[in-house]
Amino acid sequence: MFASRSAGAALPLLLRAGKHLEPLDAGLARETYRDALYAALTAGRLPSGAQLPDVAEAVLGAPPGPRPGRDDLLLNGLAVVATEGYPAGAPMLLQALSAFRAEAVSAEEGLGWLPLACRMAHNVWDFDNWSVLSARLVDLARETGALSVLPSALLLRLSNRVFAGELDVAGTLAAEAMTIGEVTGSRFLAQYGALVLHPWRGREAATRQVIEAITRDRALEGEGKVLTATQWASAVLYNGLGRYEEAYVAAERGCEHPQELGLASSSMVELVEAAARSGRPARAAETARRLDEMARAGGTDWALGTSASARALVSDGPAADALYREAVERLGRTEVRTALARTRLLYGEWLRRENRRADAREQLGIAYEMLSDMGAEAFAERARRELQATGETVRKRTVETHTALTAQEAQIARLAGDGLTNPEIGAQLFISPHTVEWHLRKVFAKLGIASRRQISTALLEGTGATA
Structure with missing residues (x-):
């Protein structure tokens, strides 16, 4: 239900299943609650029925799993964030993430637990673990052919690469997510990939188009995360364009429900800039203070650096200078x-x-x-x-690197440049080897090269990339 329809539709089923499993198998019950937590975070607030706090209460009241450790720490940390607040649960989540990175994870465990771990790494501003675990998850989903997990894995990874400034890589992942979405019927996750990418590129028309597609999707109707994500995207877009009044309105709506974490927290970052630039210093200062509370709870350089930048925006003189430098x-x-x-x-x-x-x-x-x-x-x-x-x-x-190849051509070119054969590329993208060969002929013509060995160099030199 989650993969083919929406997180909101899956949430009540998962929560009920977890409760039925508690007296039968504590381990399976906690795995089911894990999936319910992930669904609750993906859906955000809902007009009725089960919500994130309901799943959190169930997690905290359930018996521990058969192997208490990183799994329980991850679940309990998120449950504590949902019930007691971010400062209470963030340290537990950071400890769990370090354990997931350091300890071996089987394929079955990885497909089950790494999506939530990656999501939490973003939520507690732990970029290193987000990078490592999201790359591990994508590789695992591809190798095992786990089509129900792969779209989420690609979204988690491409979001990470956007924050890393690798927008071309993110574009390739978004194209792959779209291909998988068409095969599995899970297009909404692919649309979210485009929603993360387009605002950073400053593409207003493309951003508005994907926002309209997501908000019109009947399967997502009533899910609060739709509003949070689309308003965050608008805030990034308009801050980039210097249209601060529009950015302010969007950011205010994007951070209305901080319990959704993720893009709700990111909307707070956009709000500080938009409020400071649109003549609302009090609102900017209040939001910067809230960001600083979160940053101090986690203590990562990403969080503390973001907080320092936000506080600099609402400071003057030597204090502002010192905060920008920090x-x-x-x-x-x-x-x-x-x-x-x-x-x-x-x-x-x-x-x-x-x-x-x-x-x-x-x-x-x-x-x-x-x-x-x-x-x-x-x-x-x-x-x-x-x-x-x-x-x-x-x-x-000029941004010539975004005009030569289509998204699918660039994706195929990068995979070929990495040494994959046509059948391997076709298997990954769900197209025939003959289709791969046809696309590669077009790639060679556009890049002005004659062999696969030249692809990586041509792409690095900026003679072609994603549309």
Whole structure:
């Protein structure tokens, strides 16, 4: 039901099954509650019936599993977050994630537990474990042919790569998710992949199109996460475009229900920037304070760096300068390149307003290069305009790497460049080897190359990539 229809439809079935299993098999009961928690997080608030707190209460009241350890720690940590608040449960989740990374996981365990572990890594701002575990999950789902898990795995991985600033890689994963969705009938997860990607590229028309598709999907009707996700996407888009009033309205709606975690927390980040830039300093300061409480509970560099950047936006003078420097330093120790690039952009904008033009040029120049290289076009254009305002002459870079190959061509090209044969590529993408060969002939023509050995070099040189 989850894979073919929606999380909200699956949630009550899973919760009832977990309760029936409790007296029969404690381990199976907890595995079922695990899936119910994942469904509750995916659906968000619902107009009626079971909700996340209901599943959390069931988890906390259930007998422990046969092997108390990381599994129970993960479940109980999330249940405590849902019932007692983020600061109470976040340390438990971080401990569980470290155990999942350090300890061996069988194929069966991985397919069952890694989706929730990856989701929690995002929720507690643990980027390293999110990166490692999401890559492990995708590989496992592909190797075992677990089509009910693969769309979720691809979404978790592509979201991670977006935050890492690898928008082209994320685009390839989104294309794969769309292919799998068409095969399995689970298109809504593929649509969410596009929803994560398009705003960062600054594509307003594409973002609006996918938002409309998701909100029109009858299977998702009534699921609160639809509103949270689409409003977060709008807030990222409009902050990038410098349309702060629109970003503020979207971000306010995106973070209305913080218990949904994930993109609700990310909407708070967008809200601080939009509120500060649209003349609402009190609202920005209040949200920055809430972010700081979460950051201190987890203590990761991603969380603390994000908090420092948010607090810098609502500070003045030496305090703001010190906070921006802290944010750059902390985020520079992570792979969250989108957050680092945006912080350098904000710092450069602040420095320019402080009339420190030489310092502003340094930060803005780095931000412009980073954002341009990522393909974050709207944010890059913001940095370019700010650089020009400092008196710097800046040539607008064309984003030619996003126009040569279609999404499927780029996906096939990358797999071929990684050494996969045509049958292997076809098996992964659910197309025939002859179709792969046909696409590769088009790839060779567009990239101006003659053999598979040249593909990786051509893609790195930017002569072609995803549409």
